[in-house]
Amino acid sequence: MKNDVLIVEDHPFVAEATKKLLAGAHPLLNITICSDAASAVQELGNPDRTWHRVLLDLDVPGAHGLSLVMEAHRLGYEGITCIVTAMDRREYETQIQALGFLGYIVKATSVDDFTNAINLIFKGERVFPTPIERRREVNEAIRLTRRQLEVLNLVRTGLSSKQIAEALNLSEGTVNNHITGTLTALEVGTRSHAVARAIELGLLSVSA
Known part of the structure; x- marks a missing residue:
């Protein structure tokens, strides 16, 4: 043996x-x-x-x-x-x-x-x-604030920064700052990629 x-x-x-x-x-x-x-x-x-x-x-x-x-x-x-x-x-x-x-x-x-x-x-x-374990590890490593997720959820509906600012009663500059922080956290370069990445990681639900 x-x-x-x-x-x-x-x-x-x-x-x-x-x-x-x-x-x-x-x-x-x-x-x-x-x-x-x-x-x-x-x-x-x-x-x-x-x-x-x-x-x-x-x-x-x-x-x-x-x-x-x-x-x-x-x-x-x-x-x-x-x-x-x-x-x-x-x-x-x-x-x-x-x-x-x-x-x-x-x-x-x-x-x-x-x-x-x-x-x-x-x-x-x-x-x-497993892919689920990997997603959990990455998800735990990436942190988005409640406001960043709120802004990102509106981004995927096609709203501009100005429209999001009006919807959330924020300044357009503040919205852009949230978006910039989100792109950095998710390590992506565009808004659409940020939405896709957040859905992939389970940070956003699949349906809007």
Whole structure:
């Protein structure tokens, strides 16, 4: 039975905590810890080891960007490798998922969620943040005031700044300031894009 597990992690506390978690749930595992890219590459390429799972941090000494990910992929380990990292980067997650890796777990997740994700990984299930989770994360990060949402809701009806000002009993300059703040918060360049982005994030309802 294959029971070799490789943990690539340079923080001793995190590495030992992960090892303890795995040993408690799977006492027959033979766990190896590597704290840098060079030793990880050596272990991954070791012909005498048949890895069952690889838990791979992206940001260990000697690693750059997705260098260790690409090495694991080159060796054909993507199907048993889960990325466990502090890097909550959507572009990395998307590329790693497209390459066929087993999962992408962000360390900042709760202990319960982390434990559940690890258990799923060892059952052979793929674990990546769902679109709903991603939307919730982005939604929580983007804050619009009640007045900004009120103005944006009128923007999507086609009203001009002057018309919105009259409807809300505000000055036209104040309305434009709210719109500028909204564009900045949503990281968009036009009013129509702001409306679309707000609907996508669930900040505005689909129907006006």
